[in-house]
Amino acid sequence: MIELKYITKSYNMGGEVIYALKNINLKIKEREFVAIMGPSGSGKSTLLNIIGCLDRPDHGEIYIDGIKIKDLNDDELTGIRRDKIGFVFQQFNLIPLLNALENVEIPLIFKYRNTLSERERRNRAIECLRMAELNEKFANHYPNQLSGGQQQRVSIARALANNPPILLCDEPTGSLDSKTGKRILELLKKLNNNGKTVVIVTHDPSVAEYAHRVIHLRDGVISSISSIDKKV
Amino acid sequence: MMAKRNLRRHILRSALALLGIIIGVMTISSLGILGGGLKEGISENFEGMANLVVLYPNPEEGYSYFTKKDVDMLKKLKCIVIPISLRTDVVYIKEKNKRTYAAIYGIKKEHIGYLNLDTKSKLTDTTVYVDSFFANTHDVDVGDRILLRNISFRVEGIYNSSFFVISQNSVLLSEKTFKRFYGDNYSMIVLYVKNKGDINKIKNETEKIMNKKEKKIIILSMDKILQSINDVMNKVSLFLMGIGGISLLVAGIGIGNVMLMSTVERTKEIGVMKSIGASKRDIIMLFLYESLILGVVGSVIGVLLSLGIGYLIVHYVLNSSITMESLIYPFLGVLFGVGTSIIASLYPAYKASNLDPIKALKSD
Numbered sequence: 001m002i003e004l005k006y007i008t009k010s011y012n013m014g015g016e017v018i019y020a021l022k023n024i025n026l027k028i029k030e031r032e033f034v035a036i037m038g039p040s041g042s043g044k045s046t047l048l049n050i051i052g053c054l055d056r057p058d059h060g061e062i063y064i065d066g067i068k069i070k071d072l073n074d075d076e077l078t079g080i081r082r083d084k085i086g087f088v089f090q091q092f093n094l095i096p097l098l099n100a101l102e103n104v105e106i107p108l109i110f111k112y113r114n115t116l117s118e119r120e121r122r123n124r125a126i127e128c129l130r131m132a133e134l135n136e137k138f139a140n141h142y143p144n145q146l147s148g149g150q151q152q153r154v155s156i157a158r159a160l161a162n163n164p165p166i167l168l169c170d171e172p173t174g175s176l177d178s179k180t181g182k183r184i185l186e187l188l189k190k191l192n193n194n195g196k197t198v199v200i201v202t203h204d205p206s207v208a209e210y211a212h213r214v215i216h217l218r219d220g221v222i223s224s225i226s227s228i229d230k231k232v
Numbered sequence: 233m234m235a236k237r238n239l240r241r242h243i244l245r246s247a248l249a250l251l252g253i254i255i256g257v258m259t260i261s262s263l264g265i266l267g268g269g270l271k272e273g274i275s276e277n278f279e280g281m282a283n284l285v286v287l288y289p290n291p292e293e294g295y296s297y298f299t300k301k302d303v304d305m306l307k308k309l310k311c312i313v314i315p316i317s318l319r320t321d322v323v324y325i326k327e328k329n330k331r332t333y334a335a336i337y338g339i340k341k342e343h344i345g346y347l348n349l350d351t352k353s354k355l356t357d358t359t360v361y362v363d364s365f366f367a368n369t370h371d372v373d374v375g376d377r378i379l380l381r382n383i384s385f386r387v388e389g390i391y392n393s394s395f396f397v398i399s400q401n402s403v404l405l406s407e408k409t410f411k412r413f414y415g416d417n418y419s420m421i422v423l424y425v426k427n428k429g430d431i432n433k434i435k436n437e438t439e440k441i442m443n444k445k446e447k448k449i450i451i452l453s454m455d456k457i458l459q460s461i462n463d464v465m466n467k468v469s470l471f472l473m474g475i476g477g478i479s480l481l482v483a484g485i486g487i488g489n490v491m492l493m494s495t496v497e498r499t500k501e502i503g504v505m506k507s508i509g510a511s512k513r514d515i516i517m518l519f520l521y522e523s524l525i526l527g528v529v530g531s532v533i534g535v536l537l538s539l540g541i542g543y544l545i546v547h548y549v550l551n552s553s554i555t556m557e558s559l560i561y562p563f564l565g566v567l568f569g570v571g572t573s574i575i576a577s578l579y580p581a582y583k584a585s586n587l588d589p590i591k592a593l594k595s596d
Contacts, residue, residue, distance in 0.1 A: 075512075
């Protein structure tokens with residue numbers, strides 16, 4: 001599903017070149033649940049950005065769902081982000097002006113513009129909220145009227161809107177208390193069981209309970225990979 | 233959907249930007265209507281005079297009046313020759329027991345209709361007309377009596393003076409009455425040319441007849457004057473609209489500022505949208521929609537206000553009516569208003585669409 005070959009990424013910081021990623025090789029299979037862990041500055045966010053097609057590596061190649069990312073222009077890259085990848089952020093990043101349902105509708109608007117009827121769009125968004133296990137009565141609530149856990153569910157529903165095969169989660173439990181965080185991880189696991197490939201960047205060691213593999217990054221290289229469950 | 237709410241989020245700021253557009257469009261449109269009304273009002277006064285050629289004796293060559301012979305010479309021309317006499321004299325207004333000066337004109341009864349004097353009644357040898365200025369100043373009404381050289385005349389009608397021919401503060405007598413008092417010299421001759429296209433021909437022929445040896449007369453035709461008045465009025469309109477343009481420019485800067493602040497404030501939001509699949513075009517459209525809403529709403533309000541203001545000014549101050557021609561200005565106003573807001577938001581929209589999503593996501 002995701003394949004990284006010899007990925008290198010460096011930053012120029014005040015004249016000094018810092019390697020965030022050095023020669024990363026990684027294969028993530030379809031329906032796999034992978035956690036990427038490591039201390040701050042280990043390069044895990046950079047890795048996630050590269051997998052998420054927000055950033056391009058200096059060297060190396062990425063394939064997502066068999067598509068060679070290097071060959072794509074910016075618009076095509078946008079298309080990959082829209083159709084293949086669902087993003088879940090630590091800060092939820094919901095749009096405060098829009099209610100829960102409308103937040104979920106946004107990716108649908110970007111994808112279908114006016115070719116999808118308003119009703120159909122609404123129904124799909126409701127379907128996604130249901131998959132994210134948010135009670136329907138919150139559909140018309142605005143982000144500031146929702147708890148952190150509820151907001152994260154809306155953001156997961158938004159990630160599911162265009163039915164992408166991959167969910168990329170950047171510290172999805174980082175802003176939540178441990179109990180709520182656990183519920184979110186359970187939801188992600190359930191989505192994984194239903195066919196999504198899930199990649200999580202996290203500090204949270206409890207993720208290990210849910211992941212098939214935990215990849216440890218240190219100073220831009222993969223220091224260890226622990227496989228918890230080989231049956232993928 | 234989002235555009236409207238973003239505008240509502242900063243309702244005060246949006247309202248100020250909107251106000252800028254409203255004022256700009258209103259200024260352009262109402263000044264345009266005003267200019268158009270001004271032009272129309274003046275043209276109305278002159279329109280009936282476009283058929284006239286006015287001849288004055290040339291004082292530089294020592295001529296100060298026309299004689300009967302001059303008039304007869306002009307009768308060869310294919311036009312109506314209207315000799316007009318003029319003196320200034322004391323007028324005694326009986327009802328008010330008041331003495332004043334007025335310009336006294338003498339004209340043949342049958343010629344009055346050609347001079348665009350806006351009067352319908354007929355002149356006789358025992359009646360006079362006074363112009364509206366004279367009537368207003370001295371509170372004279374139809375039926376009042378005035379004395380000229382101790383002979384009493386009934387005021388039969390009131391007319392509006394017409395530029396270059398019959399001046400303000402004037403009294404009109406029949407030619408016969410005039411001759412009784414002042415003799416039979418003429419101060420000017422007006423030629424009424426039925427077909428405006430013949431005016432140049434008539435002028436050339438007049439020149440040949442009258443100015444053979446020396447430049448005896450000065451020839452003035454109203455079409456030239458009308459044209460130069462139109463030119464001036466067009467410039468006035470343009471100038472007035474220029475002022476409107478400046479206020480619209482300021483409004484544009486206001487909108488640009490609102491949009492630019494909006495991009496800075498919404499950096500993170502833009503980053504989120506880009507990461508969940510918004511293309512550059514989506515982001516640009518979002519910003520353009522916002523300013524389009526401001527532009528359209530502001531322009532429409534501005535135009536409605538300007539139609540109201542324009543109507544009031546044109547109707548009550550200029551005493552004329554809004555012409556169809558003037559209605560182009562509200563249209564222009566909307567065009568400029570919407571155009572300005574779109575142009576002003578182009579840069580902010582472009583800037584927002586080019587944000588790096590990673591940096592944008594990190595910002596707060």
